[in-house]
Amino acid sequence: MTTDSSSGVHEHHWETSWSPFAVVIGIFFLVVLTFSAHYVYENTLLTIVCAGIGTPFLLAGIAKWVHEGLTEKPLISGVAGVGLPIFIISEVFIFLALFVTYWVMRLSAPEWPPEGTPHINTALPIIMTIILVSSSWTAHVAEEKAEANDLAGFRTWIWYTIILGTLFFGCTAYEYNHLLSEGFGPSTNAFSTIFYTITGFHASHVLIGLGAFFAVLIPAYKGMTNHTLTTCVSVYWHFVDVVWFFVLSQIYFW
Amino acid sequence: MSTETETFNWKEWVFTTDHKRIGVLYLIGSMAAFAVAGVMALLIRIEQSTLGPTIIEDGTTYNEWLYFHGAAMILAFLIPGLTGFAANYFLPLMIGAKDVAFPRINAFSIWLFYAAIVLALVSIVIPDSPDIMWTGYPPYSITTNANTAFYVFTVHLLGFSSILGAVNFLVTVIYMRAPGMGWNQLNIFVWTTVAAFAIQLVFIPVLAAAVTMLLFDKYLGTHFFDPAEGGDVLLYQNLFWFYSHPAVYVIFLPAVGILFEVVASMAKNRVFNYKACVYGGILGIVIITGEVWVHHLYVAGMPDWLRIGQMVTTLLISVPVGLIVLSLWGTLYKASITYNVAMLYAAACFFLVLVGGLTGIPLALTVVTVHLSETSFVHAHFHFIMALFAAFAMFSGIYYWFPKMTGRSADGKLAVFSFWSNVIGVNVTFWPLFIIGVEGMPRRYWDYEMFPHFEPYHQVATAGAFLIAIGMAGTMINWIIAARSGEKVGENPWKSKSLEWTHCPSPPGPGNFPEDVVVSEDWTPYDYNK
Numbered sequence: 001m002t003t004d005s006s007s008g009v010h011e012h013h014w015e016t017s018w019s020p021f022a023v024v025i026g027i028f029f030l031v032v033l034t035f036s037a038h039y040v041y042e043n044t045l046l047t048i049v050c051a052g053i054g055t056p057f058l059l060a061g062i063a064k065w066v067h068e069g070l071t072e073k074p075l076i077s078g079v080a081g082v083g084l085p086i087f088i089i090s091e092v093f094i095f096l097a098l099f100v101t102y103w104v105m106r107l108s109a110p111e112w113p114p115e116g117t118p119h120i121n122t123a124l125p126i127i128m129t130i131i132l133v134s135s136s137w138t139a140h141v142a143e144e145k146a147e148a149n150d151l152a153g154f155r156t157w158i159w160y161t162i163i164l165g166t167l168f169f170g171c172t173a174y175e176y177n178h179l180l181s182e183g184f185g186p187s188t189n190a191f192s193t194i195f196y197t198i199t200g201f202h203a204s205h206v207l208i209g210l211g212a213f214f215a216v217l218i219p220a221y222k223g224m225t226n227h228t229l230t231t232c233v234s235v236y237w238h239f240v241d242v243v244w245f246f247v248l249s250q251i252y253f254w
Numbered sequence: 255m256s257t258e259t260e261t262f263n264w265k266e267w268v269f270t271t272d273h274k275r276i277g278v279l280y281l282i283g284s285m286a287a288f289a290v291a292g293v294m295a296l297l298i299r300i301e302q303s304t305l306g307p308t309i310i311e312d313g314t315t316y317n318e319w320l321y322f323h324g325a326a327m328i329l330a331f332l333i334p335g336l337t338g339f340a341a342n343y344f345l346p347l348m349i350g351a352k353d354v355a356f357p358r359i360n361a362f363s364i365w366l367f368y369a370a371i372v373l374a375l376v377s378i379v380i381p382d383s384p385d386i387m388w389t390g391y392p393p394y395s396i397t398t399n400a401n402t403a404f405y406v407f408t409v410h411l412l413g414f415s416s417i418l419g420a421v422n423f424l425v426t427v428i429y430m431r432a433p434g435m436g437w438n439q440l441n442i443f444v445w446t447t448v449a450a451f452a453i454q455l456v457f458i459p460v461l462a463a464a465v466t467m468l469l470f471d472k473y474l475g476t477h478f479f480d481p482a483e484g485g486d487v488l489l490y491q492n493l494f495w496f497y498s499h500p501a502v503y504v505i506f507l508p509a510v511g512i513l514f515e516v517v518a519s520m521a522k523n524r525v526f527n528y529k530a531c532v533y534g535g536i537l538g539i540v541i542i543t544g545e546v547w548v549h550h551l552y553v554a555g556m557p558d559w560l561r562i563g564q565m566v567t568t569l570l571i572s573v574p575v576g577l578i579v580l581s582l583w584g585t586l587y588k589a590s591i592t593y594n595v596a597m598l599y600a601a602a603c604f605f606l607v608l609v610g611g612l613t614g615i616p617l618a619l620t621v622v623t624v625h626l627s628e629t630s631f632v633h634a635h636f637h638f639i640m641a642l643f644a645a646f647a648m649f650s651g652i653y654y655w656f657p658k659m660t661g662r663s664a665d666g667k668l669a670v671f672s673f674w675s676n677v678i679g680v681n682v683t684f685w686p687l688f689i690i691g692v693e694g695m696p697r698r699y700w701d702y703e704m705f706p707h708f709e710p711y712h713q714v715a716t717a718g719a720f721l722i723a724i725g726m727a728g729t730m731i732n733w734i735i736a737a738r739s740g741e742k743v744g745e746n747p748w749k750s751k752s753l754e755w756t757h758c759p760s761p762p763g764p765g766n767f768p769e770d771v772v773v774s775e776d777w778t779p780y781d782y783n784k
Contacts, residue, residue, distance in 0.1 A: 014270060014764050016265060020271075020358050025365075027366075076355055083355065087417070094463050097459065101463070105485060190483055193470075196476075197478075
């Protein structure tokens with residue numbers, strides 16, 4: 001070890017980073033405490049305070065984390081491209097658990113859809129499918145641009161993806177708004193329970209994906225990209241796309 | 255490089271991304287959870303020591319103790335202690351890696367774990383403390399006035415932490431083994447950790463989904479578990495045990511992995527039947543573990559034909575478990591065994607796994623289990639196999655690796671005394687529960703006035719609990735003293751052949767190894783018989 005420290009380059013010291021700590025504080029306040037303050041203790045002031053503390057921690061933590069990921073040399077590079085698919089296995093199982101719940105409830109029901117379900121428009125989900133598949137394609141083009149070191153092209157195509165993703169999310173919001181106005185809320189019946197949970201859980205993945213696109217887009221304006229990170233975000237987005245087909249076929253067209 | 259001359263820098267701990275420091279943080283956090291949950295256990299035993307109310311006036315407080323004792327022991331002590339502390343500190347050292355593949359994600363995992371511990375501790379002191387056991391069965395968990403949300407979020411935080419840990423360690427083992435290290439040259443502990451994380455990766459999400467539905471049912475008014483509205487109340491139990499039965503193996507596997515390390519080093523012997531143990535035993539458990547959970551619902555309601563199928567799969571999993579235990583015993587064959595404190599705990603585990611494992615067989619048999627279900631026989635069975643076996647294995651590991659972590663030995667009179675207090679204590683506590691369980695003592699009752707003749711048995715069990723309390727306190731005090739002033743024993747006091755002992759200083763500094771590790775084709779971590 002003495003030989004290393006004399007060269008100055010490989011001097012051994014304890015590696016640190018405050019970003020994971022900040023993200024945890026952010027999640028703890030923004031998710032755990034904000035939900036509890038609002039739904040369990042029904043205290044608006046406390047809810048606002050918790051969300052107000054959590055948000056800056058979360059954003060600062062993620063920004064710092066991405067910055068470190070783009071600037072520091074890791075111990076071993078490129079393995080995130082394997083880590084993310086492993087993580088997706090776990091995502092698959094959470095969706096599977098929700099779908100199994102749906103199948104159990106539906107197949108044991110005397111009538112389906114149960115009483116109180118309004119007509120659910122199937123044209124909108126078709127449009128949403130076209131939007132989401134297109135966004136998967138634009139994400140793929142962006143990835144190719146990044147590989148060709150075309151940074152301007154990369155930014156443009158990420159923007160297209162973000163716009164399409166936002167549009168998809170807007171469609172979900174529109175649909176929810178419409179159904180809620182017809183008196184079909186999460187607590188209406190068994191179908192509404194599963195409908196809002198599965199589509200909502202998918203929509204939350206769309207939101208996370210959008211956040212991830214911003215996390216690669218913003219550093220790209222400073223000329224910083226990372227092939228592995230871009231691939232990961234893209235693969236995640238394709239996964240969100242694939243899950244949508246299950247949502248579409250099981251919830252809307254069965 | 256001596257770490258003793260370094261001054262304490264809190265930032266280097268709180269913001270650390272080093273796997274060893276994260277491992278130590280896991281150890282501190284899980285031991286804190288263990289201590290608080292242990293106090294709960296003692297309170298439970300004191301309450302049971304006399305018929306009628308002893309120290310509390312109603313069952314709600316008792317339910318809150320049961321909740322915290324169960325949830326904290328399993329989710330915040332055993333799993334993080336084994337897959338958090340032991341895996342973090344020693345797995346990278348065993349495979350010759352400088353750190354894990356994603357050090358920042360590792361730091362993220364540890365602080366998610368601490369967030370969960372904070373939430374769990376807060377949930378003891380709030381007025382609406384959760385009173386739903388660690389299982390959180392609906393409908394009670396939905397209709398209770400207590401705070402079910404904190405239970406759900408505790409599970410979420412720990413689950414997220416473990417899933418990210420799984421991603422991290424699987425990638426680490428796949429890509430960061432020292433050059434030359436093949437799959438058949440890995441430490442058994444590495445294999446068991448990989449298996450435990452593979453199980454975590456697949457099964458935790460299902461639990462996360464189940465408790466999320468609980469949250470929605472209670473706070474958003476959905477109807478997942480409400481039969482009146484087309485929900486299914488048993489669905490929760492199925493989803494819950496789909497994770498929580500495999501969780502038993504998430505605990506068992508790394509625990510037995512630690513025992514292999516200790517036993518091979520102390521017996522100076524190769525691991526008996528290495529390949530049968532790894533590919534038959536460890537991977538066998540991973541494959542069968544997902545088909546066993548329904549036996550938790552034997553009396554909750556299921557068709558008879560399913561009971562038979564579940565009996566078969568439940569009995570079947572004892573085959574891979576048996577292969578592992580056989581390898582463990584075989585490793586002692588013709589060995590001259592060093593009986594230090596680590597080996598004493600390991601030897602106790604040989605006994606605990608036998609009692610816990612054999613009492614599991616009647617519980618798998620449908621005809622017997624309908625009688626034994628929800629009695630203290632079940633309670634004693636899973637304490638032997640899961641709680642005691644895994645905790646003793648972890649203690650064995652801590653004594654074994656203590657010189658690696660501190661440069662000092664923790665073996666001494668207090669260590670031996672507290673070992674005997676622990677091992678006698680657990681037997682005094684749990685054997686009476688087997689006996690009265692067969693005779694019909696129900697689990698989870700805060701009062702048992704309908705069974706006055708069980709009172710002496712409960713009193714014996716409570717006496718045993720105090721022996722355990724003395725032993726555990728002695729153990730903790732011993733570690734704290736030894737970390738500061740234990741005898742210095744050098745880098746490899748046990749003369750082990752495993753990489754964490756042979757190639758890096760005690761304690762290892764940043765970067766772990768002074769020189770990059772390369773192993774030869776015929777190297778094994780159990781190379782004692784040449």
